[in-house]
Amino acid sequence: MKHGSRLRSGLVTLLLMLPGLAGFFGLFFYPMMVALVRSLRPEGQRVGWTLEHYVRFLSQPRAQGVIVLTFVLSISATVCSILLSVPLTLVLRQKLRGHRFFRLTMLVPRVVPGLIGALGLLLLFGSRGWVNLTLLQFVPFIHEPVRMNYTIPGLILFYTWLYFPFTAVTTLSTLESLDPALEEAAAVSGANRWQVLRHVVIPLIMPGILAGSVLTFMAAFGAFSIPLIAGGNYRPLSVEIYRQINFTPARWSAASARAMIMAGLQVGYLTIYMRVLRRPST
Amino acid sequence: MTLLRRYLQALWSARKSLVYVFLLCFALLIYMPFLMIVLKSFGKGWFGRLWLPPELTMHWYKFATEVTNIPEITKNTLVIATLAVTMATLIAIPTGWAFGRRRIPGKELWMSMILLPRMIPPIAYGLGVAQIFYRLHLIDTHFGVALAHLAICAPYAILVLSATFEGLDERVLEASSVCGASPWRTFLHVIVPLILPGILSSMLFTFTTSYNEFTLTLMTYGKDTVTLPVRTYIALGEGYWEVTSAMSIMLVIPSLLVLFLIQRQVAPEKLLGGFKGV
Numbered sequence: 001m002k003h004g005s006r007l008r009s010g011l012v013t014l015l016l017m018l019p020g021l022a023g024f025f026g027l028f029f030y031p032m033m034v035a036l037v038r039s040l041r042p043e044g045q046r047v048g049w050t051l052e053h054y055v056r057f058l059s060q061p062r063a064q065g066v067i068v069l070t071f072v073l074s075i076s077a078t079v080c081s082i083l084l085s086v087p088l089t090l091v092l093r094q095k096l097r098g099h100r101f102f103r104l105t106m107l108v109p110r111v112v113p114g115l116i117g118a119l120g121l122l123l124l125f126g127s128r129g130w131v132n133l134t135l136l137q138f139v140p141f142i143h144e145p146v147r148m149n150y151t152i153p154g155l156i157l158f159y160t161w162l163y164f165p166f167t168a169v170t171t172l173s174t175l176e177s178l179d180p181a182l183e184e185a186a187a188v189s190g191a192n193r194w195q196v197l198r199h200v201v202i203p204l205i206m207p208g209i210l211a212g213s214v215l216t217f218m219a220a221f222g223a224f225s226i227p228l229i230a231g232g233n234y235r236p237l238s239v240e241i242y243r244q245i246n247f248t249p250a251r252w253s254a255a256s257a258r259a260m261i262m263a264g265l266q267v268g269y270l271t272i273y274m275r276v277l278r279r280p281s282t
Numbered sequence: 283m284t285l286l287r288r289y290l291q292a293l294w295s296a297r298k299s300l301v302y303v304f305l306l307c308f309a310l311l312i313y314m315p316f317l318m319i320v321l322k323s324f325g326k327g328w329f330g331r332l333w334l335p336p337e338l339t340m341h342w343y344k345f346a347t348e349v350t351n352i353p354e355i356t357k358n359t360l361v362i363a364t365l366a367v368t369m370a371t372l373i374a375i376p377t378g379w380a381f382g383r384r385r386i387p388g389k390e391l392w393m394s395m396i397l398l399p400r401m402i403p404p405i406a407y408g409l410g411v412a413q414i415f416y417r418l419h420l421i422d423t424h425f426g427v428a429l430a431h432l433a434i435c436a437p438y439a440i441l442v443l444s445a446t447f448e449g450l451d452e453r454v455l456e457a458s459s460v461c462g463a464s465p466w467r468t469f470l471h472v473i474v475p476l477i478l479p480g481i482l483s484s485m486l487f488t489f490t491t492s493y494n495e496f497t498l499t500l501m502t503y504g505k506d507t508v509t510l511p512v513r514t515y516i517a518l519g520e521g522y523w524e525v526t527s528a529m530s531i532m533l534v535i536p537s538l539l540v541l542f543l544i545q546r547q548v549a550p551e552k553l554l555g556g557f558k559g560v
Contacts, residue, residue: 020380024395111541115518123527
């Protein structure tokens with residue numbers, strides 16, 4: 001009797017989970033498999049197996065450039081967002097006047113389409129944008145507009161603008177769940193503010209920073225809209241994939257091969273990252 | 283001694299204003315791009331090194347609504363977003379209930395599996411989705427595009443709702459039945475009011491996700507299902523930045539409105555940092 005009821009409850013659980021699992025398999029797993037099979041077919045054919053697309057892409061000298069560019073952009077954006085988020089969240093934690101407004105500001109890049117953010121940033125940092133006007137007007141040594149759009153530093157800035165909220169939000173929530181008693185104890189023991197920060201607060205919020213930076217990295221690695229319109233000649237993997245299906249006739253197999261490489265690189269990098277950086281305390 | 287104290291006090295207050303300078307710079311960095319878009323969309327003849335456009339005009343908005351069928355595109359976007367939200371919520375209610383309130387062996391593993399579509403770049407499985415949809419003739423239908431959006435929206439909704447359901451207090455439900463309420467009455471008068479805010483916030487967030495979704499739409503749209511983000515992208519390609527800016531403003535206002543409306547109710551930051559232990 002008891003065994004039967006347990007079986008029944010398990011079945012009910014499974015039934016409840018079914019819609020979610022169906023969505024997962026139908027809209028994610030099956031498409032991934034379709035893309036995988038497609039990447040192993042000769043272009044435009046439904047039969048036969050080949051590794052040609054992987055070999056051809058990876059043997060191009062340009063391919064390495066594309067992969068390195070993708071990693072450089074996403075890793076630099078991750079580092080920049082950590083550098084921005086940690087001071088920002090430390091300040092916001094003090095609940096200064098108007099901190100609600102700045103908290104909300106932090107979320108703005110995540111709720112607007114990346115496309116629009118990129119458009120605004122292109123306008124702002126363009127040769128006639130306000131940033132360059134300010135530099136020309138107030139910085140004595142600059143007489144020519146500084147080129148930011150369509151360069152790698154510019155792209156890193158744009159990526160950071162769009163993807164830092166992941167890091168900032170996760171860091172802030174870790175920081176707010178921190179027990180103030182620990183800091184008080186350190187302060188009572190004679191540590192100055194800097195020492196408290198350096199030896200108590202930062203190590204304690206490290207797991208939060210890392211978890212957030214993983215989110216930022218994932219988003220930046222797969223970034224599509226920003227490099228598509230603000231990348232110029234710099235094309236990371238996602239744009240490279242899109243270019244392949246924009247040819248006529250569309251090169252679905254070549255695109256799929258690149259997509260598989262991209263997914264593989266991301267999963268591989270994340271595995272290493274979590275292994276190396278995950279602390280026993282999390 | 284007093285001098286030293288005054289010096290320290292000055293330093294202290296300066297430090298405080300330095301913090302505000304930092305916060306101000308940050309806010310400028312975030313809001314300035316939108317200001318530029320607004321200026322661009324209202325400006326006329328804004329060339330050369332000018333801080334502000336010399337003339338203001340509504341011309342670009344008129345032009346944007348003339349060259350593109352804005353009502354049609356807005357309708358497409360809203361229909362797709364509504365479909366995606368409905369499907370995501372219908373999927374997430376049972377699945378979120380299972381994750382939140384039932385014992386599942388290896389729950390963490392299942393959860394990270396459900397969240398996998400948020401880890402892998404959308405363009406990777408978007409390719410597969412597009413190929414399948416071509417075969418099933420789902421390309422360029424509202425339902426098809428909404429289904430593609432579901433791949434991103436459903437994990438969000440499941441995550442939020444499972445947290446909501448987990449937060450339901452068992453004792454409240456027991457109290458209700460002890461007081462003689464039938465299960466149906468408990469459901470209607472106790473459970474529903476408790477979970478409604480969670481469901482609403484999940485719906486709002488899936489709505490904005492779908493409304494803003496670009497990559498998956500680009501893979502599955504056709505001429506009858508152009509959405510606002512895709513139209514903005516096309517306009518960017520056409521090179522009329524003023525018109526694109528005008529369209530962007532129309533596109534961005536609802537998202538910002540949602541953010542400012544729900545900030546009091548649901549602590550939106552919870553949804554972004556949503557999943558731990560990736």
